[in-house]
Structures are given as structure tokens and as C-alpha cells.
Amino acid sequence: MKLIAASAHLTGATSQDVIELANDADPFQLTFAGVDRIDLNFPKFTDGRAFSQAFLLRRRLGFKGEIRATGDVLVDQLAQMERSGFDVAVLRADQDLGIAQRVLAAYPGYGVGKYQGDAVDIQPHFAAAA
Numbered sequence: 001m002k003l004i005a006a007s008a009h010l011t012g013a014t015s016q017d018v019i020e021l022a023n024d025a026d027p028f029q030l031t032f033a034g035v036d037r038i039d040l041n042f043p044k045f046t047d048g049r050a051f052s053q054a055f056l057l058r059r060r061l062g063f064k065g066e067i068r069a070t071g072d073v074l075v076d077q078l079a080q081m082e083r084s085g086f087d088v089a090v091l092r093a094d095q096d097l098g099i100a101q102r103v104l105a106a107y108p109g110y111g112v113g114k115y116q117g118d119a120v121d122i123q124p125h126f127a128a129a130a
Helices: 049-060 075-086 097-105 125-129
Strands: 003-004 018-021 039-044 064-073 087-091
Touching: 003 049, 003 097, 049 064, 049 075, 075 097, 097 125
Parallel strands: 003 087, 018 039, 039 064, 064 087
Antiparallel strands: none
């Protein structure tokens, strides 16, 4: 997962190939033609609707582009974001990028070819080898 500091992220969709999806919007109503990136917002860290949206976009709708977490993104949410289908997380301004990288490194079992399936890699390692 790519991590971006809040200061390095431009707010607002910068082109037509980016969609900012409100966390109360239905992903099934989207048209993906020409869309390379979807930004999902966490208005508060306790609001997890964007996790569900990311999962639906990846697993049920087959979106292959970038899914970016924005808003109130904390380092302790990163492992779950990665498993839900997010590619990029824009950290809240008070979150340390170095700590965020260490948090992600602490959960290597969730990546490609590991022991649990997730939104991106459905089959766990042992099932793929059989």
C-alpha cells in the first residue's frame, strides 16, 4: 500500500479520470468508463462505510484502478484498509509516515500469496497451491 502525507495530497478531483465518492453513495450506481482512481472519504475514523465501499468496488464490481483513502485516516486502520482493497492511504496531518510504514510491515501475512484471502486476493496461499 502506498502512503501519502496529508501535506502532499491535493484535495479535490484533479481530472475526469478521478471520482470522489461520498461515503453514503452506492458504488453500484457508478460507471467506471475512463475512471482510473476513486477517492473514498473517512469523515471520522469511527465511520467505516468507506471500508465497505472499497470491498464492493474490488470484489463485487471488479474495479481495477486505484482506490485511495482520504480524510480522517489513522495508522491503525492501514492493515484493514489494505485488506479491504485500498491501494493508497492519505494520512491525517498528525499521523507519522514512518510509524505508518512500520504498522504495515508488521502485518506481512495479509499480502499477496499469504495465508488469508482478502478483497484483492480472494484465495489464501494454501488454497491456491492445491
